[in-house]
Amino acid sequence: MDERIVLNVGGIRHETYQATLKKIPATRLSRLTPALANFDPLLNEYFFDRHPGVFAQILNYYRTGKLHYPTDVCGPLFEEELEYWGLDANQVEPCCWMTYTQHSKLAVNLVSW
Template sequence: MNLLNMDAENRVVLNVGGIRHETYKATLKKIPATRLSRLTEALANYDPVLNEYFFDRHPGVFAQVLNYYRTGKLHYPTDVCGPLFEEELEFWGLDANQVEPCCWMTYTQGRGKFGRVSVTRRGAHVTATYGDMPGAHRFEWVNPNS
């Protein structure tokens, strides 16, 4: 077996949300006990014809996930909200507390901006405010049966 074939055997293709990523199997073993560290060809999301694993997940967040495996540094993409980022990390089996210090403030602000809901009831009127930042969404309902 030549070196070119050995290299190809050590690589893996991950199709995430239609975007193909290629890396080494050893890279995915760097963070144990995660979804990517446990890939096998017996999994339902492995396509033997294309020789790739398919995940119908957010490809932009996955770019940061794969970079974390490669570099050991988890950065927060600023084009997604905090809850979506957390959901993706949970799917991949990663800990959100590993976000790098340079991204921590942006990440925690992104979580809080969309994560707070306050509800006020006054008789038949119900007001819900989503977020505590300027421009937060506010909705009001009136119970017609009251």
């Protein structure tokens, strides 16, 4: 039987299976171990002080193999979260790619303005 894992991200608890997190190798989630400092043995969960809304999309990517861009966050925040979790922004699904790149370009233009 596959081990269930609890991930507390920004105060929101997510449950999944260890096998789900192994689907995308060489990422932060694929390398989880109870020896990590963010594992709480009393609660039997991992805690990450990250954006919980973006994480829902990231976890769904592990489950489905499809990475969708959440339109309620800016491109740079999404990129920062992807980088933290060890994921590639080029994996964003075609249906979300235009929205994602437009938000990302807009943020860059605003910074340079």
